[in-house]
Amino acid sequence: MKIALIGYGKMGKMIESIIKANNHHEIVSIISSKNKNDLLSEQFKSAQAVIDFSQPDAVLSNAEIVLSHDKPLIIGTTGWNSEINTLQELCIKNDGCVVYASNFSTGVNLFFELNDFLAALMINRNEYSVRIDETHHTQKKDAPSGTAITLANSIIGKRPNFIKWVNGDSSNKNELPIFSHRIEGAVGEHSISYNSIHDEISIRHKAFDRVSFAEGSILAAEWAIDKKGFYSFREVVNRILKD
Known part of the structure; x- marks a missing residue:
């Protein structure tokens, strides 16, 4: 071809x-x-x-x-x-x-499925707060990453209390925070964490190369x-x- x-x-x-x-x-x-x-x-x-x-x-x-x-x-x-x-x-x-795609990695697209599954399980678990963290190289121009936005929109679609995502911390329980980190040489890492006062449930995808x-x-x-x-x-x- x-x-x-x-x-x-x-x-x-x-x-x-x-x-x-x-x-x-x-x-x-x-x-x-x-x-x-x-x-x-x-x-x-x-x-x-x-x-x-x-x-x-x-x-x-x-x-x-x-x-x-x-x-x-x-x-x-x-x-x-x-x-x-x-x-x-x-x-x-x-x-x-x-x-x-926001991300053409087949691993990330499997991660999307895991995110959907976990978000569905956590629909009524209001004792847990949610956050997304994404890390990329310092030359990446957009923040948050397209992959993080895809993950966030999927969670928002399954958690009726969320109305939108925000880039950075938020005291509003109706906003899903995405934290963007830029580190020299980082390829790409995304994690979703559900935190209560007693424990944390998290999933993560980390790319080692492109x-x-x-x-x-x-x-x-x-x-x-x-x-x-x-x-x-x-x-x-x-x-x-x-x-």
Whole structure:
């Protein structure tokens, strides 16, 4: 499969190295901030799928170009969720395929399932307070992370007392606090803790490297090659597990 990459930061370079090492696919175009005009090049158009790990303010404009050329688009960029309805409409309008995720690690997507299960168990356990902690490298621009927001929204959907999440501490029992930590060299860690005066229940996912994120985005591209529709990677993982 011929793949085009949009974004050549940590994730773009990791995807490139995995594809070169495995020889299963070919990267035909890499778009960075230095060659944005190449989105219109014949080389870019020759790709069978496009993986985007760029900037949140570029997601919609990138999608317009990719979907107009009937290419499946895999979006790993975070921080653009306020535009998700617009992107879905764009996908439907072009009869295209988009797979998006706050995190393309299959381990994290299993962690999402654990979070849902635990949140359902704790629905009526009001003696427990809840908090989310996320830790990433100091270069990460968005806080809280997209993964933390996904975890928070899932908990909010199952705990009727919560009305929203907040970034940082909160004295309001109707707000779910997310604490963002930035440490040099950290890859990614997320934990959910339920605390009472007597004990703590917690679950945690810690990434040791970015390989699983990159492999997940490639898996999504392979799956999307003949598909139409707007999918979260979590949906894709569940469909693959059922097949």
